[in-house]
Amino acid sequence: MRKQNKKQKAVTNLHLSSLKKGEQKKEAADSEKQAVFQRTKSLEHTLPKLKKQRQKKLFSRLIMLILLFSFAILIVVYFISPLSKVDIVSVRGTKEVADQEIIDESGIKSGGNLWEIFFERNKISGEVVSELPQVKSMKIVLDGLNDYTLEIQEYETVAYLVKDNKYYNILENGKIVNESRKVSIGNPPIFKEFEENKALKEMIAQYQSLNENIQNSISEVQYTPSEVDDYLIKLYMNDGNEVIASIPSFAEKMNYYPDMVKKVGDQKGTINIEVGAYFSPFKYSEDKKEESNGTSDENGIELVPEEAQ
Structure with a gap:
């Protein structure tokens, strides 16, 4: 009896075990089917998105290519059109130099390459400045x-x-323009016997430091260097007087010129301010003026400006 019961239990356990294994296999199969279903379902949703993304990328690339080709075509059209060529060349700011002379020296002409000139503009400007002394x-x-x-x-x-x-023309930088004219223009004084040298530059600096009234009272300046003074000058004033001076001290002493003229009254003569300040009246003989040497003599007057007293 016991043996039979044991056999029955064993058979029953074996049967249960088989059932469990069957159920486990079924569950595993169901799980696999579910996973396959989920993957299939996921692909059904993913594929359209991937397709749209791919189409979007292709469209973006196409637009970029179209833009690049359009830009290239526009550049080609621009460079063969009149817009890439110089149309009008004008000059602004000239007083002494002729506009056409500036244009000719620059080499910029109507119809020239617009951008070639633009990128070489500093070089062109430098060449014009070096060739035309009046251009600063x-x-x-x-x-x-x-x-x-x-x-x-x-x-x-x-x-x-x-x-x-x-x-x-004598320029503010001490250069003398080679081109001449028949008459002078404006109020600048006339210089005689000067050359492009240190004396001329110093004379310009001294002249420019004078006040405008004294500048306008000077008619001519003659360079008269001597063995004693390499900077000796003689001035012819608009009031009829003459002045002898040395360039280095010229401006400082000429500031006292109005006071010196007051002291001599209506007399006309030579005022020597090279060393000190002396006035010598002109001597006249048969309606002819005889110039004095400007030194103190029996008719000379020693001038002491009021500011120096």
């Missing part, structure tokens, strides 16, 4: 779409050098 600086400005304006700053003309009845 030049700036090339793109005006509008394809016009250029040459903005000029000139050296000021402070005097005129007279030579062989021709007048040459």
Whole structure:
């Protein structure tokens, strides 16, 4: 009996075990089917998104290519069109130098390459300044779409050098312009016997430091160097007087000129301010003026400006 019961229990356990294994296999199969279903369902949702993303990328690339080609075509069209060529060249700021002379020296012409000139504008400006002594600086400005304006700053003309009845501009930097004219223009004084040297530069500096009233009272300045003084000058004043001076001390002493003239009254003569301050009246003989040497003599007057007393 016991043996039979044990056998029955064993058979029953075996049967249960088989059932459990079957159920486990079934559950595993169901799980696998579920996983396959989920993957399938996920792919059904993912594929359209991937397709849209791919189409979007292709469309973006297409737009970029179209833009690049369009830009390239526009550049080509621009460079073969009149807009890439210089149209009008104008000059602004000149007083002494002719506008056409500036344009010719710059080499900028209507129809020239607009951008080649733009990128070489500093070089062109430097060449113009070096070739034309009256030009202090030049700036090339793109005006509008394809016009250029040459903005000029000139050296000021402070005097005129007279030579062989021709007048040459003397600039503030001490340069003498080679081109001559038949007459002087404006109020600058006339310089005689000067050359481009240290004495001329010093004379310009001294002259520019004078006040405007005294500048306007000077008609001519003659360079008369001596063995004693390399900077000796003689001035012819608009009031009829003459002044002998030394360039280094010229401006300082000429500031007292109005007071000196008051002291001599209506007399005309030579005022020597090279050393000290002396007045010698002109001597006249048969309506002819005889110039004195400007030193103190029996008719001379020693002048002491009021400011120096």
